[in-house]
Amino acid sequence: MEQRRVSASSSTAGTTSVPAPTLTSAGFVAPAESDILTGALADMNAALGGNASTALSTPQGQLAMSFTAALGDAYDQMLALFNGVDPDRAQGRMQDAIGNLYFLSRKGASATGLGDFACTVTGAVACPAGSIALYQSVPGLTGITNPAAGVNGAEEEGRIAFEKRRAASVAANAMGFLGALNGAVRAVAGVTDAYVTDNSTAQTQVVGGVSLAPHSLYVCVNGGADADVALAILRKKPPGCAYTGATTVTVTDPDSTAAVPLRYDVSFTRATPTPVYMTVTLGSSATVPATVEQDVRAAVLAAFAVDTSATIGGTLYASAYYAAVAALGSWARVVGITLGLDPSPTGLTAQLAMNMVPTMEAATIAVVLG
Structure with missing residues (x-):
């Protein structure tokens, strides 16, 4: 026209x-x-x-x-x-600008770590079981080992993860409710994941596989320094609320106006690294390369690193990994993928308790030609 x-x-x-x-x-x-x-x-x-x-x-x-x-x-x-200008679609510098409105900066790459040990290289560095050894002799230290796989570090915070944290940060401006606590804990430097819930009843309750004491707050966290996590919880929790948690830190209230600063014991739980096992079954043919196991495992690990369901208390879906394996080539004819927390997985989903953070390494991925 x-x-x-x-x-x-x-x-x-x-x-x-x-x-x-x-x-x-x-x-x-x-x-x-x-x-x-x-x-x-x-x-x-x-x-x-x-x-x-x-x-x-x-x-x-x-x-x-x-x-x-x-x-x-x-x-x-x-x-x-x-x-x-739409938070649901923004990426890159435009998303950074929206984050600035909430005084948020994108988290950079983090190191692989467990307890007091951390990798000196940032990013999604794998930490398979038994891969850590003593590099340089230190007086009094005879050896180092990791019987289980460590929690991978992460690349720089992506578009989806940054937007989820920005949305959570809005609630962090409040006090006393779970969204505020979740947002505050996730904002702590080094924290890569957190799960917050409570038991408001007068009876002990089992929630997400964890027993919660009456009238208690439950915070499970991965990453970050204990003192920083405890302070973030103290600043947002309602007064008089008990805790359920295995890690206890004594925190001095920085906002106290008392002549002698008030000190509180804050308890929370450190997420337990939990191996996720997967079996990938492919159709057998003459075009399947000799490197099929290495190729499939690399594709699955790359997909796991960006799986937004791979969180504390999350539900993992086998269907989330089909595309990554199929993209390896026309030879990668996926017959089926199963996963679970057992070394011989048979399920299409895997549910983690709210004190577990999932880990995956090449050794937990089986490749079968059917």
């Missing part, structure tokens, strides 16, 4: 067959580049007297394609800008 456009600074008017973008209830809608090209060719033809060839190999065809590419790119940039 031909459009008539009038200049605001003059009385001249022009027409074009190039469709314009629209703003609808669904947002900014750019015309298809194929429609832009059709309109540009029509404009070229009209400008040349109406008898010009519209073949793309002609000079006018080449000009029309260049115009289309430039206009299409401009619309793409406009769409990226509009999406950038």
